[in-house]
Amino acid sequence: GNSVTQMEGPVTLSEEAFLTINCTYTATGYPSLFWYVQYPGEGLQLLLKATKADDKGSNKGFEATYRKETTSFHLEKGSVQVSDSAVYFCALSDLDTGRRALTFGSGTRLQVQP
Amino acid sequence: EAGVVQSPRYKIIEKKQPVAFWCNPISGHNTLYWYRQNLGQGPELLIRYENEEAVDDSQLPKDRFSAERLKGVDSTLKIQPAELGDSAVYLCASSLNLRNEQFFGPGTRLTVL
Numbered sequence: 298g299n300s301v302t303q304m305e306g307p308v309t310l311s312e313e314a315f316l317t318i319n320c321t322y323t324a325t326g327y328p329s330l331f332w333y334v335q336y337p338g339e340g341l342q343l344l345l346k347a348t349k350a351d352d353k354g355s356n357k358g359f360e361a362t363y364r365k366e367t368t369s370f371h372l373e374k375g376s377v378q379v380s381d382s383a384v385y386f387c388a389l390s391d392l393d394t395g396r397r398a399l400t401f402g403s404g405t406r407l408q409v410q411p
Numbered sequence: 412e413a414g415v416v417q418s419p420r421y422k423i424i425e426k427k428q429p430v431a432f433w434c435n436p437i438s439g440h441n442t443l444y445w446y447r448q449n450l451g452q453g454p455e456l457l458i459r460y461e462n463e464e465a466v467d468d469s470q471l472p473k474d475r476f477s478a479e480r481l482k483g484v485d486s487t488l489k490i491q492p493a494e495l496g497d498s499a500v501y502l503c504a505s506s507l508n509l510r511n512e513q514f515f516g517p518g519t520r521l522t523v524l
Contacts, residue, residue, distance in 0.1 A: 333515075338517070340502070340516050341502070342515070343512055346512075386453050386454075398444060398456040398459055398467065399513065401453025401455070403451065403452050403453050404452070
């Protein structure tokens with residue numbers, strides 16, 4: 298079946314530091330890949346997505362590239378801000394299989410200190 | 412445009428009591444999802460609706476959980492009776508159809524004592 302593995306947190310960085318959150322996946326088909334963000338007290342929000350190999354999703358300075366050869370979708374940002382503190386979830390959706398819903402990783406908490 | 416609305420936001424009950432959660436999806440969204448998010452974990456799908464039809468409920472514990480989506484709009488998720496292990500955040504999401512982006516509500520945090 299499908300699964301998503303992401304690095305455990307919390308990840309603690311100083312403002313303006315470089316961020317990488319690793320995500321790898323296992324899927325039987327050709328999934329679409331997503332990063333969702335959950336700010337304190339709020340619902341999940343789609344941050345970025347990629348639908349096929351070598352696609353790069355980007356939003357708000359965050360980027361992730363769909364790497365089929367390494368089955369990875371690592372999230373990166375060149376300079377984090379305090380306002381980026383949140384929990385980040387990597388997810389996949391495989392419309393080619395019977396279960397057409399998102400499969401999530403366990404989440405990585407990011408804490409950015411001023 | 413209003414987002415996905417859920418109520419209540421928080422619920423504390425004793426084990427063996429019933430509980431219900433309500434979700435109002437974004438207007439016009441045909442697909443509705445209920446997820447359960449345990450502490451420190453990612454959300455896991457419980458049930459998916461296409462309009463009023465439950466098309467994927469394979470992960471719903473049917474001995475104590477039930478759901479309905481009358482008229483293909485609002486949805487209710489019920490647990491009867493609740494167990495200690497049901498403590499979690501219950502998330503509702505909706506999308507235009509299954510190929511479109513899912514929008515999530517803020518969730519209902521359930522604590523079973």
